[in-house]
Amino acid sequence: MGHMTAEKKPAIFILDTSAILSGKPLTLDIKRAVTTSGVSHEIQPGGRDYRTFLFLQEQGLSVHDPTKESIRKIHRAATESGDIGRLSNADIEVLALALDLNQDQQTIIITDDYSIQNVSYILGIRFEPISQSGITKRFKWNWRCSGCGKIFTTHVSTCPICGASTKQIVVKKESLERL
């Protein structure tokens, strides 16, 4: 090693609630896995899921919280993509933590949640599904009035023209390469 090339650090894995509760054996190095306190709060104390969570913590899973700045960025990106309504606070924390950690090491979110995958893709963060094959299309959401049929590109729950309720629809699916 003649010169000072930055050595590639091993990836950090960020587990969302679905990853922790999957009950599947995780084939990753759990000592390099992190989650957020919001995720831990989604797991009811006392049950089997909580025992799984405690077990993972004993094995080396650590809990970190994201910066407020990254949470704001995730809110913005997910609002633009139309995913915001399907993301829990814990989901947003997972994405924000990935954004924080992604700055100086490779970060991979382990999740089966399509909205987390979609926002990850938009932000250039890698993800790996646990049990699903992962999204192969990128969704763009619009809202269509159930009365007059007008399409809105931003979230509108009641049509300003006819007053009927709107429904969220997928308008564009573009193929994406797995990062």
Ligand SMILES: [Zn+2]
């Ligand atoms: Zn309408």
